[in-house]
Amino acid sequence: MKLPNPLSWSASVGALFFAWLLQFTVIPRWFLTPGRPDLVFLVIAIVILLNRKGWGPYLFAATGGLMVDLITFRFLGLNVLLMLLVAVVLLRVLQAFTRVSLALAVILTTSCSLMIEVVRGLMALIGGISVGGISGFGAIVLTTTLYNGVMMTILFFIALHLLPNKLVLMIQK
Numbered sequence: 793m794k795l796p797n798p799l800s801w802s803a804s805v806g807a808l809f810f811a812w813l814l815q816f817t818v819i820p821r822w823f824l825t826p827g828r829p830d831l832v833f834l835v836i837a838i839v840i841l842l843n844r845k846g847w848g849p850y851l852f853a854a855t856g857g858l859m860v861d862l863i864t865f866r867f868l869g870l871n872v873l874l875m876l877l878v879a880v881v882l883l884r885v886l887q888a889f890t891r892v893s894l895a896l897a898v899i900l901t902t903s904c905s906l907m908i909e910v911v912r913g914l915m916a917l918i919g920g921i922s923v924g925g926i927s928g929f930g931a932i933v934l935t936t937t938l939y940n941g942v943m944m945t946i947l948f949f950i951a952l953h954l955l956p957n958k959l960v961l962m963i964q965k
Contacts, residue, residue, distance in 0.1 A: 808835050808856050827932045827933070827934070830908070830936060833901075833908060833940065836852060837900075840886075841882065841892050850880075856875050857873070857876065860875075881904060881907075894948055897944060898945050901940065901941070905937045905940040909937055917929065
């Protein structure tokens, strides 16, 4: 199995760390709604969509999940499993496609986001964490999924247009 390019993965880890910092410092102050965008999930999804070779996406997803688990410290290991599940789902679906369009990226990540938020919400309800009943649960799940869909549209568009065309074509082969 070929090892991933260390330069592209180091940049990805830097983006993941930056998203992690924003998600737990700035985002809670900016978004006062029940749900918030999950920047760590979005960075993981973008990296998987653009670089889907070898074992790197799985390791990257597990790293992102572990970072979230360590700061939230609830249900340790849940986010690792969820992000690995996202990696498996995205990589299996993407086997049928040679290139990833913006529409495909948004549909796939919004679906994965809905799955993640439902599992997190159910675990919160099971764990006795108050989410405001079924209506609060629905508000959190739907607003987070909507935010993630909108943010994915913006971020994936930026990722496709900021990267040089040769790099995008090389990654998507």
